[in-house]
Amino acid sequence: MAAKTLTIDGKQLSAEEGATVLQAAAEAGVKIPTLCHLEGLHDIGACRLCLVEVAGGPKLLPACTTLITEGMEVTTASERLKNYRRLTLELLFAERNHVCAVCVANGHCELQTLAGQQGLDHVRYDYCFPPWEVDATHRLFGMDHDRCILCQRCVRVCWDIEGAGTKHVSGRGGKAKIISDLDDDWGDSETCTACGKCVQACPTGALYHRGSTVGEMVRDRSKLEFLVNAREKKLWSV
Amino acid sequence: MGGLMTLADLQQIKERELAAQKKIVLRCCLAAGCCSSDAHGVKERLEKAVAEAGLHHDVEVRGVGCLKLCCAGPLVQADPAGTLYTHVTPESAPSIIAALRGDQTALTQTDPNAAFFALQHSIVLAHSGRIDPERIEAYIAVDGYAALLNALTELDPKSVLETVVRSGLRGRGGAGFPTGLKWGTVAKSPGAKKYVICNADEGDPGAFMDRSVLESDPHAVLEGMAIAAYAVGADQGFIYVRAEYPLAIARLQTAIKQAKRLGLLGSGIFESPFHFNLDLRIGAGAFVCGEETALMASVEGQRGTPRPRPPFPAASGLWGCPTLINNVETFANIPPILRHGADWFAGIGTLRSKGTKVFALAGKIKNTGLIEVPMGTPLRTIVEEMGGGAPDGGRIKAVQTGGPSGGCIPAHHLDTPVDYESLTTLGSIMGSGGMIVMDDSTRMVDVARFFMEFCMDESCGKCIPCRAGTVQMHHLLEKILARRATARDLAKLEELCDLVQHTSLCGLGQTAPNPVVSTLRFFRAEYDELLQPDPHGPRPAAASAPGATVS
Numbered sequence: 001m002a003a004k005t006l007t008i009d010g011k012q013l014s015a016e017e018g019a020t021v022l023q024a025a026a027e028a029g030v031k032i033p034t035l036c037h038l039e040g041l042h043d044i045g046a047c048r049l050c051l052v053e054v055a056g057g058p059k060l061l062p063a064c065t066t067l068i069t070e071g072m073e074v075t076t077a078s079e080r081l082k083n084y085r086r087l088t089l090e091l092l093f094a095e096r097n098h099v100c101a102v103c104v105a106n107g108h109c110e111l112q113t114l115a116g117q118q119g120l121d122h123v124r125y126d127y128c129f130p131p132w133e134v135d136a137t138h139r140l141f142g143m144d145h146d147r148c149i150l151c152q153r154c155v156r157v158c159w160d161i162e163g164a165g166t167k168h169v170s171g172r173g174g175k176a177k178i179i180s181d182l183d184d185d186w187g188d189s190e191t192c193t194a195c196g197k198c199v200q201a202c203p204t205g206a207l208y209h210r211g212s213t214v215g216e217m218v219r220d221r222s223k224l225e226f227l228v229n230a231r232e233k234k235l236w237s238v
Numbered sequence: 239m240g241g242l243m244t245l246a247d248l249q250q251i252k253e254r255e256l257a258a259q260k261k262i263v264l265r266c267c268l269a270a271g272c273c274s275s276d277a278h279g280v281k282e283r284l285e286k287a288v289a290e291a292g293l294h295h296d297v298e299v300r301g302v303g304c305l306k307l308c309c310a311g312p313l314v315q316a317d318p319a320g321t322l323y324t325h326v327t328p329e330s331a332p333s334i335i336a337a338l339r340g341d342q343t344a345l346t347q348t349d350p351n352a353a354f355f356a357l358q359h360s361i362v363l364a365h366s367g368r369i370d371p372e373r374i375e376a377y378i379a380v381d382g383y384a385a386l387l388n389a390l391t392e393l394d395p396k397s398v399l400e401t402v403v404r405s406g407l408r409g410r411g412g413a414g415f416p417t418g419l420k421w422g423t424v425a426k427s428p429g430a431k432k433y434v435i436c437n438a439d440e441g442d443p444g445a446f447m448d449r450s451v452l453e454s455d456p457h458a459v460l461e462g463m464a465i466a467a468y469a470v471g472a473d474q475g476f477i478y479v480r481a482e483y484p485l486a487i488a489r490l491q492t493a494i495k496q497a498k499r500l501g502l503l504g505s506g507i508f509e510s511p512f513h514f515n516l517d518l519r520i521g522a523g524a525f526v527c528g529e530e531t532a533l534m535a536s537v538e539g540q541r542g543t544p545r546p547r548p549p550f551p552a553a554s555g556l557w558g559c560p561t562l563i564n565n566v567e568t569f570a571n572i573p574p575i576l577r578h579g580a581d582w583f584a585g586i587g588t589l590r591s592k593g594t595k596v597f598a599l600a601g602k603i604k605n606t607g608l609i610e611v612p613m614g615t616p617l618r619t620i621v622e623e624m625g626g627g628a629p630d631g632g633r634i635k636a637v638q639t640g641g642p643s644g645g646c647i648p649a650h651h652l653d654t655p656v657d658y659e660s661l662t663t664l665g666s667i668m669g670s671g672g673m674i675v676m677d678d679s680t681r682m683v684d685v686a687r688f689f690m691e692f693c694m695d696e697s698c699g700k701c702i703p704c705r706a707g708t709v710q711m712h713h714l715l716e717k718i719l720a721r722r723a724t725a726r727d728l729a730k731l732e733e734l735c736d737l738v739q740h741t742s743l744c745g746l747g748q749t750a751p752n753p754v755v756s757t758l759r760f761f762r763a764e765y766d767e768l769l770q771p772d773p774h775g776p777r778p779a780a781a782s783a784p785g786a787t788v789s
Contacts, residue, residue: 044700045701046700047702048742060740062546084740087733091706091707125710125730126710126713150699172697173697173709176705
């Protein structure tokens, strides 16, 4: 496969044709903030945190779905982009009920970590306080919609990796919601294999192991990584 | 018949149709607007009255598509005189027959040569209100399918493409992308299987152009699609039409059935190797499915949400195949372009916007209805001359074009010619053709809130800026309207407009702030009036120009 050369944040580098800007940047040690992206799942460009500027084009492009081209000049951390990222995170915090102090994922939450990295110290928008429910019908796992950011990692891992197809999105806009099967109680799902991959993929405390309490929900992504490496790279050892 | 149609067959149908033409034709509008006020009852009574008067040898009562002056429906137009009766009821209908015999009629009439009609230039709507949309023979009688026949037998796909490029036609869905360029890209994209999609998911509040075209002249869209398929090398087409248009769906189903029966769709059309199959897909009520990538996901049977572009549908569309997506009106322009030539079409309109545009004129205006005008017609001509200005002595304050993706053009810019570039310069867009007129009783912040509520409800929820941003913007607008907001809130609103415009995934989000941005640009004073003093200190510098109206 042909290689392409490009510039990311002034750094000249080469990457394989067909790579995304995100992959090329990661290879070169440039970290672009992401939230809906998870290694091994197909990218959907939904969270808009990885938006980058590409010289010559007026539009901001998601690094996770934009393929590299020869001579591309990418900026990943201009003041404008940093500001947009802060605002986007701010919107997320105001959207549902994110209360870190009582969250199972406190200290291990990607949303929390990103907010810290982006220098978000308070939210200026009015909180929406929507009345979401908790689905605690599954014998092993729970789903707290208050903490869901609709990144769809659980949906994709359920379809792409496990192949069970339990998780879907229903509704639209602010009322969009992750559901199991046809909006059944998770515990009643006939398709769920209780593999727990969705729980491991979740960036926040929305999906959790039952019985875990504040700060205890530590994710183990090695299982996902192992499966993806085995399938895509035919690497069967950890 | 079935299977093979030839030029001779087509001509035979046309001659038979013309020979059967009666001396007097009473054209009854049976488009959705008039139907809702019992146009069917009017037609039935007219038929009965004709039979009772023993005039059925001389008088035809014909159900037709839109007669355009929707506010005065149900409408009946009598040929050959062209007398246009308004507000006809089943009870008053028989007096039209009496009038034919020279008796006095109490029915109200309107001048068919009034500015509303006289200033129209009908290309897309040429057959609207003239032919029976439920009979393919009626379409053939006005040279329907002749353009397809000519393309298939006389032209190669390249020359069809060339004609469309030279015509200068641009997409009528709103963005104005050059149609020929789009076709060319699909034609050049490698792939054995290609698709053509007609986007009939018209969802802008106040817009009914595409619905009227589908209800009035469905075969024109079918023919346009078949020609497009031939030009780009596709063999399968879909019309994605929203479920809220039951009449349009019914007429499309009838039209497709008839075209298939006559061999004008299917395999070996006009004895050529070209085959083209066409199916309907019914949208389930999501505005976002008018966005092309969401529309394709919906056709594929998936949740109708957009995906990032590139890849564009022209390269990777339906099931990964090159796909041509055009709007109803764009396709309806194709047969006339092929019939009359690219130069004829390019001679109409302005330098960069060719042809005509159909608008649905609505809101605070005397004559609401459907108009088709050459590109470049000044807004003033449309709203004042054709539309008759604001009713009840009101003054026109602004014209909203482009629906929730567009903006408000203030009255002092009414001399702007309607073309893609001029409207964009004013912070609005051509859009698909909704034109809502507002008079001085309209509060612009209200307008902005209305459209923001629409976008908030219609956001698919996939990307954060659109999903959460529209909620916050709507909340801020409510706060402003409730006189609870300060300059700080307005600054936040502007900040969010910028964010949502530039970071949203698809066109819905990217254009959702437009109504706010454009009302802020021209009617900022109305926002400022509602703001409260900030208890937390001075106003931020960004929003400290009180009452400034930028023009």
